[in-house]
Amino acid sequence: MRTIDGSYGEGGGQILRTALALAMVRGEPVRVVRIRAGRPNPGLAAQHLATVLACQRIVGAEVEGARLGSLELTFAPRRRPEAGTYRFDIGAARKGGSAGAATLLAQTVAIPLSFAEAPSLVEIRGGTHVPWSPTGDYVAQVWAPALARLGYRATVRALRPGWYPAGGGRLVLEVGPARPRAWHSRGRGPLRRVSVFALASRLPEHVPQRMADQVRRRLAPLGVPIEASSAVSDASSAGAAVTVVLRFEHTSAGFSTLGERGLPSERVADRACDEAAAFLEGIADVDEHLADQLxxxxxxxxGETRFTAPRVTGHLEANAYVIEAFGAAEVSLAPGPGGTVEVRIRPKG
Incomplete structure (x- = not known):
């Protein structure tokens, strides 16, 4: 049985999620120790426990240590990932509920379900626009299309937003059998257009509209079409978010910002625009978050996949560590052109 150190590097939940996904695809048992050991609230939180239980259901795994606060988990799949219709509720993992990220759970189960023999439909209740995780818009507009370049078939729709602290969002993931293939990026190409997704709940309609308008003002000098949507949607908690997607000829990059109490809508939009502008100053193929997700x-x-990222992040290093610990692939992170990081993944079969 492989043992994975959950405190490695940034020591977050990504190590656990990647270990679970690999165990499911490869049909190998895994033990994860020192889970989130260096975090203020170490061990399994509600969103991690919900992910473990979801993965357990998909492969009928034998599991030890699946409880809140657990620092060690043993996960032993008993069958291949089974296609089907699944419903998972992150809030059910803890008394009083949780706004744990539905997007992270979706990303975790999507890869194993891609190796099932038939399509799957997954509905997840939880947070769709919460701190320290990709927004539902990012996952739908950036992550899922990027997976397609690697031969995966996944679509994501956020049916209802879920904000901190109540969560209660609804995310639908559809996954089809994959035919994984290598991707050799030859550059992102010229910027073709910009997409803007501004969203708010329990706030006036002018809040998302002002965010969208500010993005238009900030990015108009780029000289490309800007497609902006703004909406107010019902939710269990108040919240606001904007996601800016830069659509290049060959790749896309996304930048999201969540609203904060007392922070004007324009400043929320400015933060996302600042990140987008910084990315445009470089020549990386993908944004730093997509890099670790690929x-x-x-x-x-x-075959070997190769692309460039703006920098090495803790999540990127964590994923490389787990993948190499499983013997699934060799991951190389080396200086690339124009101050980028070249990421190379060589599967071992």
Missing amino acids: VLPAALGE
Whole structure:
């Protein structure tokens, strides 16, 4: 049985999620120790426990240590990932509920379900726009299309937003059988257009509209079409968010900002625009978040995948560590052109 150190590097939940996904695809038992050991609230939180239980259901795993606060988990799959219709509720993992990220759970189960023999439909209740996780808009507009370049078939729709602290959002993931393949990026190409997704709940309609308008003002000098949507949607908690997607000829990059009490809508939009502008100053193929999210699906493909990222992040290093610990692939992080980081993933079969 492989043992994975959950405190490695940034020591967050990403190590656990990647270990679970690899165990499911490869049919191998895994023990994860010192889970989030260096965090203020170490061990399994509600969103991690919900992910463990979801993965357990998909492969009928034998599990030890699946409880809140647990620092160690043993996960032993008993069958291949089974296609089907699944419903998971992150809030049910803890008394009083949780706004744990539905997007992170979706990303975790999407890869194993891609290796099932038939399509799957997954509905997840939880947070869709919460701190320290990709927004529902980012996952739908950036992550899912990027997976397609690697031969995966996944679509994501946020039916209802879920904000901190109540959560209660609804995210639908559809996954089809994959034919994983290598992706050799030859550059992102010229910027073709910008998409803006501004969303708010329990706030006036002018809040998302002002965010969208500010993005238009800030990015108008780019000289490309800007497609902006703004909406107010019902939710269990108040919240606001904007996601800016830069659509290049060959890749897309996304930048999201959540609203804060007392922070004007324009400043929320400015933060996302600042990140987008910084990315445009470089020549990386993908944004830093997508970089770490592509390593696992690339490791399960055929042939070497290669792309550039703006920098090495803790999540990228964590994913590389788990993938190499499983012997699934060799992951190389080396200086690339124009101050980028070249990421190479060589599957071992």
